[in-house]
Amino acid sequence: MPDNIVMPSSVGRRPSLGTAKSAEIFTRIITHGPVSRLDIGRLTGLSQAKVTKTVSPLIESGYVTVGEHAEHSFPGRPVRPLSVVPRSMIAIGVKVNAGEIFAVTVNLGNDVVGSTRRRLKSHDPETAIAAIVSSVxxxxxxxxxxxxxxxxxxxxxxxxxDTETGTVRHSPLLNWNHVPLGTELASRLGLPVTVENDVRALAKAEHWFGVGRDANSFAIVTIGAGIGCGIYVNGDVVVGSHGVAGEIGHLPLASSDALCVCGRRGCVEAVASSNAIRDAVRSARNEPELTLDDAIRLAHEGDPSAVDAFERAGTAIGAALAATVNLFGPEVVVIAGEGVMDYDLYERRFREEFLAHAFGAAANCRLVVQRHTFTDWARGAAVAALREAITVSAGPAVD
Known part of the structure; x- marks a missing residue:
């Protein structure tokens, strides 16, 4: 496989958006279309004339299309809703795991139009980069x-x-430190590359195409090999001044004798991740070859050590979620990830702990359990790239 891919000269196509307000209008069409100019004006505070002026170049360039008359047309003033042209923008999203990578092609309509999955012989950076290049x-x-x-x-x-430089500063699950992933991939692919924290990428996809479309605030909590949280508030996904935000898996809410993969003790992830649950049952039963599936089966059968491991996981996750909703009071929390397939094993303990520590009206936030596959994780990465393409195509916020 060559290090560099020769791409068609037209690859990297992005819309010409003059201002941040233009990007906002385009995003509204992506997330809420088909939508009328009137409704866009209501959502953005702009006049229909201004909306029309902004949208016209997008229609001419093939990013937006005008539909037929809507059923709710006003007498004598037919409404012709605006929709995106799905194939007008495409991104490839890649989710990197310790043992494999998932890659998908996603269009502006959030359709997965291609996918691939590759096992990794090693999760060292060079092996992973080569596999990403091959998949792309x-x-x-x-x-x-x-x-x-x-x-x-x-x-x-x-x-x-570090999303600004595309650097993986520290990934305990991959054992990566200061890996210039974005620079390396951009050099080999000849394409714009966006590197994002996996849970924040999921939150960005949820903002555009999930519960976040109509919510002023939400959180997505992921349970699996790690415990993560993406936060949306005040009109955007929270990144943090130093690039770290929502790391509830590393809140010190577990026993101090629990060692986390990050090297610290007492982290939520040290008792609530899939590997932590498996290892706890292995240790209790003195069965070093026991698998996560074995632990799940034993818990369903009522084995005390397995039940205890899931109970401790539920306690830690419930406390972490309570801390999250107490801090910013989201409308809804999505509980997702591969670990929610076993949600029944710790749901009672999780909810008890959450209700015990959520303060006042913060406990009224809606909890939604949602299974996510690794294809969904990769789709989140693709949405992050599409959002970045639109953001960099816009100028300053003043029209």
């Missing part, structure tokens, strides 16, 4: 002539990510 190359070839609509590549990784 394969998906580009699948696109054929639609590759000209490719806007960029998004890569999601767990841990502390």
């Amino acid at each position: 190359s394969s998906l580009i070839q699948q696109l054929g002539s639609d590759a000209e609509h490719l806007s960029g590549v998004g890569v999601s990784v767990s841990g502390d990510i």
Whole structure:
């Protein structure tokens, strides 16, 4: 596999958006379309004339299309709703795990139009980078002539990510430190590359196409190999001044004798991650070869050591979620990730602990359990790349 991929000269296509307000209008069409100019004006505070002026270049360039008359048309004033042209912008999203990577091609309509999965012989940076390049190359070839609509590549990784430079500063699950992932991939792919924390990428996708479309604030808590949290408030996904935000998996709410993969003790993740639960049952039963599936089976059968491991996980997660809602009071919390498939094993303890510590009206936030596959994680990375493409296409906030 060559280090560099020769791309068509038109790849990297992005809309010409003059201002941040133009980007906001385009985003509203993406997330709420088909939508009328009147409704866009109400959502953005702009006049219909201003909306029309902003949208016209997007229609001419093939990013937005005008639909037929809507059923709710006013007498004598037919409403022709605006929608995005899904294939007008495409991104490839990649989720990097310790043993494999998942990559998908996603269009502006949030449709997955291609996917690939590759096992990793090693999760060292060079092996992972080579696998990402190979996966992206394969998906580009699948696109054929639609590759000209490719806007960029998004890569999601767990841990502390510097999104400005595309550097993985620290990923305990991968054992990566100061890996210039974005620079390396951009050099080899010849495409814009967005590197994002995996849970923040999920939150960005949830903002555009999930519960966040109509919520003023929400959190997405992920349970699996790690425990993470993405936060949306005040109109955007929280990144943090230093690039770290929502790391509830590393709140010190567990026993101090629990050692976390991050090297600290007492983290929520040290008792509530999938590996932590498995290891606890292994230790209690003195069965070093026991698998997570074995632990789940034993818990369903009522084995005391397995039941106790899931109870402790539920206690830690419930306390962490209570701390989260107490801090910013979201409308809704989505509980997602591969670990929610076993949610029944710790749901009672989780909810008891949450209600015991959520303060006042903060406990009224809606809890939604939602299974996420690794394809969904990769889709989040693609959405992060699409959002970045639109953001950099816009100028200053003043029209």
